[in-house]
Amino acid sequence: MKVCNIPNTMMIAGQPAIISYIPELRSFRGKFLGLSGYCDFVADSISGLQTEGEISLREYLQDCLQNGIEPYVREEKIKTFTLRYPESFGERLTLAAAEHQVSINAFIVEALNERMKLA
Template sequence: MTKPAKPNTMEIAGQPAVISYVPEIDMFRGKFLGLSGYCDFVSDSIQGLQKEGELSLREYLDDCSAAGIEPYTKQEKIKTFTLRYPESFGERLIRAAAESQVSVNAFIVETLNERIKHV
């Protein structure tokens, strides 16, 4: 069994961002992690991503400051639990997480969060 590929990430002004290629626009898109809102940026090069990311993050932080909004997500205490599942499910889970470009843990949490929203 192979490990899923880690998503492409880079750090811009101390803030992590996930980077993906968007073939429809033939550009790279970055999305900052750990922010309370959505902040992304696009460029056709890695150097451009750095520049556009810094600009986008600065504008996001300025907007949050002007609106009195906390720009960063608050860190919660992490809880753990044991999950038992069939071995065949594990391979499907790893594949689904890799296709979503997140870790298996993040995929499970995101999936459960979506399901809980509808309860």
Template sequence: MSKASTPNTIEIAGQPAVISYVPELGAFRGKFLGLTGYCDFVSDSIQGLKKEGEISLREYLDDCKAAGIEAYTHQEKIKTFTLRYPESFGERLTQAAAEHETSVNAYIIETLNERMKHA
């Protein structure tokens, strides 16, 4: 089973989503970001992604409302810092993020959070 290719982002109904091509499905898979739960959608075209994404997001929001669940994560103030690393590390980092179908920044944050749980 091969991995999905490098993900891209798209905005659907004002909500960002990560889009990857999944060769096994012969289709694109989208996953919304910034939600408290999991919400994804699949289509074989970009137009289809937009349509399916809108449907999936609407259903997710309706389900959250019906269950009394907060649909969106709360945004914290974002801090930045400079990280110096060898070029070869950057290539490995980009590949690892793509394999996890996330951005490099999100992958770094997730990895650091996981390590800090054990500190």
């Protein structure tokens, strides 16, 4: 994964994380990329992000080790399919993806993944 091409990212302990600002908390939130589970952290400064990120990642990796869970996403072959949808849906989809600071494709994949967890 080439982090330098992804806006609002930083490397913490060799692991890329996407950073966003949360106005209601007046803090920054980081979320690690490339992990098999969810691992995030919050701080009010860049140096705080670095420290909190290291702590969160270390705890996540320890939990994975203790529970026999693979901590990193394995490279998978990418599949494609055609999706037909109304034009108005496309506009809403573009806005929703932008609000989450991810690509439309990533937003769709995340939404489908969440839905499949409920199936």
